[in-house]
Amino acid sequence: MTPLLVTAAILIKNQKILVAQRKHSDELNGKWEFPGGKVEANENTKECLKRELYEEFGINTAINDYLGESIYDYGSKIIHLQAYFVSHISGDIQVRVHEQIRWVSLSELEGLDWAPADVSLVNQLRTYFQLK
Numbered sequence: 442m443t444p445l446l447v448t449a450a451i452l453i454k455n456q457k458i459l460v461a462q463r464k465h466s467d468e469l470n471g472k473w474e475f476p477g478g479k480v481e482a483n484e485n486t487k488e489c490l491k492r493e494l495y496e497e498f499g500i501n502t503a504i505n506d507y508l509g510e511s512i513y514d515y516g517s518k519i520i521h522l523q524a525y526f527v528s529h530i531s532g533d534i535q536v537r538v539h540e541q542i543r544w545v546s547l548s549e550l551e552g553l554d555w556a557p558a559d560v561s562l563v564n565q566l567r568t569y570f571q572l573k
C-alpha cells in the first residue's frame with residue numbers, strides 16, 4: 442500500500458497551539474489532529490498546507506520550518522504525516538470542517554485523544570521545546 446502524504450500545521454499563538462477535532466464518521470471520528478490534509482498531485486507540501494488552512498479556517502498563513510514526520514499504518518490506509526510550523530498572517534479563524542478547535546499549551550497536548558498518527562508528532566513537538 443502506498444502511504445498517503447498528509448500535511449499537518451503547528452500554529453502557535455501566545456504560547457498556545459491550535460488543535461482541531463475531526464468530525465468525519467470514519468475510524469478517526471472525534472480524534473484530535475493538527476490541521477492540514479492530503480497533498481494533491483499538482484502541489485508540494487507547503488502549497489498543500491496553505492491551501493488546506495485556507496479551506497478549513499479561511500486564514501492566510503506562511504509555512505515555516507519543518508518539525509518532522511510520522512508514518513502510521515491504520516490498516517485500511519498508511520498515513521505519512523509531515524508537520525511544519527506555520528504563522529497566521531491574516532483572516533479570522535472560521536471553523537469550517539472540524540467539530541471544534543482549541544488553543545492548548547504544550548503540557549495540555551498529552552491529555553487529548555489524538556489520531557494515532559499524531560502521537561509521534563506530539564512527542565516530537567515536546568522534544569523540540571525540550572519538555573522531555
Ligand SMILES: Nc1nc2c([nH]c(=O)n2[C@H]2C[C@H](O)[C@@H](COP(=O)(O)OP(=O)(O)OP(=O)(O)O)O2)c(=O)[nH]1
Nearest residue numbers: 447449465467474475476477478479520556558559
Ligand atoms: N489533516 C490531518 N490528517 C490527519 C492527521 N492525523 C491523521 O491520522 N490524519 C489522517 C486523517 C485522514 O485519513 C488523512 C487526511 O485526510 P484529509 O483530512 O485531507 O481528508 P479526509 O478527512 O477526507 O480523510 P479521509 O476520510 O478521506 O481519509 O490523514 C493530522 O494531524 N492532520
